[in-house]
Amino acid sequence: MNIVEVSNLRKRYPKPDNKGEFFEAVAGISLTIAQGEIFGLLGPNGAGKTTTLEMIEGLTDPDDGSVIVAGIDVQKEPYKVKQLIGVQLQANDYLDKLSLTELLELFTALYGRTTPPADLLGKVNLNDKAQARPNKLSGGQKQRFSIACALVNDPKVLFLDEPTTGLDPQAKRSLWELVRSLNKAGMTIVLTTHNMEEAEFLCDRLAIMDQGKVIAQGTPAQLIQQYAPDVPPVPRHGNLEDVFLHLTGSALRE
Amino acid sequence: MIVQLTKTFLRIFFRDRRAIIFSLFFPLVFMAIFSFTGNLGPQTVSIGIADNANNIFSTSFKQALTANDVFELSEASEAELRAQVTQGDLQLALVIPAGFSDNGTPAELPVIVDAAQVRQLALIMPVLEQALVNAERTLRGNEPLFSLKVEDVQARAQDYLSFVVPGLLAMSLMSISIAGSGFNIVEYRRKGILKRLFVTPIQPKHFIGGLVLSRTIICILQLSVVLLIGVLVMGINIEGSALSLLVFILLGTTVFLSIGFCLGSIARTQETIQAIGNLVTLPQMLLSGIFYPIESLPAVVQPVAEVLPLSFVATAFREVIVNGAGLMDLLPQLLGLTLWGVVTLVLAIRLFVWKEVAA
Numbered sequence: 001m002n003i004v005e006v007s008n009l010r011k012r013y014p015k016p017d018n019k020g021e022f023f024e025a026v027a028g029i030s031l032t033i034a035q036g037e038i039f040g041l042l043g044p045n046g047a048g049k050t051t052t053l054e055m056i057e058g059l060t061d062p063d064d065g066s067v068i069v070a071g072i073d074v075q076k077e078p079y080k081v082k083q084l085i086g087v088q089l090q091a092n093d094y095l096d097k098l099s100l101t102e103l104l105e106l107f108t109a110l111y112g113r114t115t116p117p118a119d120l121l122g123k124v125n126l127n128d129k130a131q132a133r134p135n136k137l138s139g140g141q142k143q144r145f146s147i148a149c150a151l152v153n154d155p156k157v158l159f160l161d162e163p164t165t166g167l168d169p170q171a172k173r174s175l176w177e178l179v180r181s182l183n184k185a186g187m188t189i190v191l192t193t194h195n196m197e198e199a200e201f202l203c204d205r206l207a208i209m210d211q212g213k214v215i216a217q218g219t220p221a222q223l224i225q226q227y228a229p230d231v232p233p234v235p236r237h238g239n240l241e242d243v244f245l246h247l248t249g250s251a252l253r254e
Numbered sequence: 255m256i257v258q259l260t261k262t263f264l265r266i267f268f269r270d271r272r273a274i275i276f277s278l279f280f281p282l283v284f285m286a287i288f289s290f291t292g293n294l295g296p297q298t299v300s301i302g303i304a305d306n307a308n309n310i311f312s313t314s315f316k317q318a319l320t321a322n323d324v325f326e327l328s329e330a331s332e333a334e335l336r337a338q339v340t341q342g343d344l345q346l347a348l349v350i351p352a353g354f355s356d357n358g359t360p361a362e363l364p365v366i367v368d369a370a371q372v373r374q375l376a377l378i379m380p381v382l383e384q385a386l387v388n389a390e391r392t393l394r395g396n397e398p399l400f401s402l403k404v405e406d407v408q409a410r411a412q413d414y415l416s417f418v419v420p421g422l423l424a425m426s427l428m429s430i431s432i433a434g435s436g437f438n439i440v441e442y443r444r445k446g447i448l449k450r451l452f453v454t455p456i457q458p459k460h461f462i463g464g465l466v467l468s469r470t471i472i473c474i475l476q477l478s479v480v481l482l483i484g485v486l487v488m489g490i491n492i493e494g495s496a497l498s499l500l501v502f503i504l505l506g507t508t509v510f511l512s513i514g515f516c517l518g519s520i521a522r523t524q525e526t527i528q529a530i531g532n533l534v535t536l537p538q539m540l541l542s543g544i545f546y547p548i549e550s551l552p553a554v555v556q557p558v559a560e561v562l563p564l565s566f567v568a569t570a571f572r573e574v575i576v577n578g579a580g581l582m583d584l585l586p587q588l589l590g591l592t593l594w595g596v597v598t599l600v601l602a603i604r605l606f607v608w609k610e611v612a613a
Contacts, residue, residue, distance in 0.1 A: 082455040091446030109258035110454040
């Protein structure tokens with residue numbers, strides 16, 4: 001069953017250097033994401049990944065096309081969709097002077113829920129930082145906290161925008177484990193990345209974007225099968241003796 | 255949602271000690287300055303008299319004025335007096351016409367004042383009239399049938415400090431409110447904090463509601479502190495009821511917070527909000543009768559000045575604090591602010607953008 005259905009999505013923005021002209025950040029994208037899978041949106045910087053994600057999340061209004069999440073039209077009922085999804089943004093700034101616990105309390109209340117902050121911090125292994133302020137966290141801790149914020153409403157779909165950019169290998173691995181365990185518990189996960197190792201390790205299916213368009217879609221194995229360059233002929237190996245023997249034969253001479 | 259947001263914004267404010275000190279610093283410093291310049295010794299009014307009558311009546315009138323401590327009398331010709339009033343050496347000049355009250359028919363007594371000194375007039379006129387009545391009685395040998403207790407005017411300390419403190423309160427209400435919404439919005443949007451909040455199912459009305467509520471509470475606390483210091487340290491009397499003040503604080507903060515929201519939605523950077531914030535607040539500080547009465551402005555400007563939101567707030571504060579006016583006495587201000595409140599609030603919700611406009 002598809003939990004996200006995107007068809008022919010478009011978004012234009014004014015060009016930064018010439019406001020009169022527009023460029024298409026997203027130029028007609030169609031995607032389907034199945035319930036329970038980890039779906040990866042790949043592409044170089046500026047390919048339109050974040051814009052696409054934000055249109056699915058109801059944060060940006062599309063110029064054209066439609067997005068259906070869990071059977072609900074995002075443009076018609078954005079607040080209903082927001083109840084069902086969890087979103088981690090690239091920017092990680094929070095209201096000043098509040099502790100992690102207080103921020104989680106606030107976000108939980110904004111969904112009209114009462115999940116205890118300690119449970120959420122436990123999920124992302126940040127219990128010992130409960131009273132800390134977000135700006136005192138390390139890069140990996142910040143990312144894990146922003147996932148905790150995205151989990152306050154026990155979402156059906158979790159969106160992660162470049163979750164491991166700028167993290168050291170340990171922090172990256174621990175985040176991957178977190179994503180996997182959330183997925184095992186039944187959560188559909190959509191993430192953007194330009195890290196191929198991450199895509200291969202985590203994603204059940206992928207879409208590769210460039211210049212506002214999806215240029216390929218499928219499982220990692222399918223994509224490799226279809227698009228990986230042909231295997232080059234194996235280079236010959238051996239030494240001069242092999243050559244000599246090859247030319248003159250290996251039979252003993254008198 | 256609104257309650258939780260309100261709680262959060264209050265929590266943030268009370269943890270920001272610098273902001274608290276700064277918000278109180280400005281009105282208190284102003285008040286301190288005015289209390290030094292405005293209350294040095296007993297306040298006297300310098301009056302010049304051009305006595306063109308020079309008869310028994312005018313002499314008796316002058317004696318009556320001299321006897322009153324409020325006045326500092328000097329005599330000169332009418333032309334000289336006019337020059338002195340213009341230069342500010344005299345606050346008021348009286349011209350006693352020739353043949354003043356010789357025949358017992360009522361005569362007019364021209365009073366020359368500088369427009370900038372109008373604030374004194376309300377205080378002086380009853381005293382002058384009383385002196386005039388006294389002089390007339392003495393001259394005719396009548397026993398006074400009754401005597402007005404002019405003293406009351408002085409007892410209420412209708413001096414410049416009482417005039418300016420309510421205005422300063424209104425002004426700090428304006429700056430606290432506009433900064434509280436407008437500046438915060440721009441900062442929150444720039445840092446992506448607004449976007450993070452609007453990932454959740456909150457709607458602009460919840461966000462604006464929470465911010466208005468928390469800022470109103472903050473404003474009430476701040477103004478109470480300023481007013482309390484005014485009462486305890488500077489001896490200001492509050493004649494009216496705290497409830498009436500509260501009503502106008504609520505209306506005022508709603509209007510100015512909404513204006514702040516509108517500005518915060520138009521401006522993209524701190525620099526622009528600073529600039530357009532000044533564009534909105536500075537003219538009001540000058541035109542709204544904060545430092546001198548609206549009546550002393552050019553006649554053309556007055557109708558505009560009178561309907562500015564800050565004018566309504568300042569006038570209402572002043573009437574309540576100084577003259578003990580109740581809500582029923584201040585219906586024009588009540589209506590004016592309500593109208594401003596509805597218009598600016600609707601506009602704030604309409605204009606509000608939490609999304610960052612892409613480069």
